[in-house]
Amino acid sequence: MTPWNLLDLDKALRVSWAADTCSPDDQADWEPSNPAWGQCDITALIVNDVFGGDLMLGEVHLDGTQHGFHWWNRLPSGVELDLTLEQFQRGQTVTAARVIERPPGPLPRRWEEYLLLRARVIEHLGSLPEPV
Incomplete structure (x- = not known):
């Protein structure tokens, strides 16, 4: 079993975005100056694949208007972890x-991008646990 390290996962994600x-x-x-x-x-x-826990979803607002949604993680310990929060610079x-709830099986949206990011992270870390 591979001992997963949050710092290593964070670094692998950041060079893979x-x-x-x-x-x-959002494309x-x-x-490149705001890769998250x-x-x-x-x-x-991907964080959920490795560490489990809950997926969190919130609404993104700018100047009183909703501009989409934001995802992050709540680890099994209860700690909330947001590896992409720095994207909000405005x-x-x-x-x-x-x-x-995590969608079961292949995602109805963004499946190809998820697989591509996951493959890049695997290049840096080695195999990852299978998706939940």
């Missing part, structure tokens, strides 16, 4: 957090 793994809704605004932009959902799923806020 790219325009081709960004959410199509026009993706840039549009990566939250598939990043949270004053966005995340509200209305709630636990969501």
Whole structure:
């Protein structure tokens, strides 16, 4: 069994994020200086693959208007972990957090991007646990 280290997973994710793994809704605004932009959902799923816990979902607001959703993790210990929070550099806020159930099987949306990000992380860390 591979001993998983959060720091190593974080580093592997950060070097793996790219325009081709960004959410199509956010792709026009993706840039290398903010690589976490549009990566939250598939990043949270990979963290969930490795550490389990809950998936969290909140609404993103800017200037009083909702601009999509944001995903992060609640680890089994109860600690909330958000590896993509730094993407919000324009004053966005995340509200209305709630636990969501992980979609079973292949994701109905962003499956290819998830598999691509997962493959890149595997290149850095070796095999990962199978998706939950």
